[in-house]
Amino acid sequence: MARVIAADRLSANAEGFETSAADEVDAEWRLYIGQGVAVLKTLREPDIVMANAGDADVWHAMVAAALVDFDGDPSQD
Structure with a gap:
């Protein structure tokens, strides 16, 4: 996830300026x-649509x- 965020920030294909990042x-x-950790923490609990699509316990x-x-x-947050 951190690599994707970095690429988004650096690459001209996204928000960045590097043509080859x-x-x-x-x-x-x-x-x-x-x-990336902040995004994962946000995703810890599936919303109702996600939970209905699969096993919420497995996702968690x-x-x-x-x-x-x-x-x-992770239970310390």
Whole structure:
């Protein structure tokens, strides 16, 4: 997720100015980990449409597992 955010900021195909941003994204994506974690935290609980489309418990477990990689215990928020 952090790589996508970095690419969005840097690439001329999005909000950036670099016509070839791959090297810049590789160098800077870690600067966007906090923003990626914030998005994951927002997605922890599926909305009603998402929950009706699949297993909400599985979704929650998957997002929680991703957050553990960055934050430790996701239940502490």
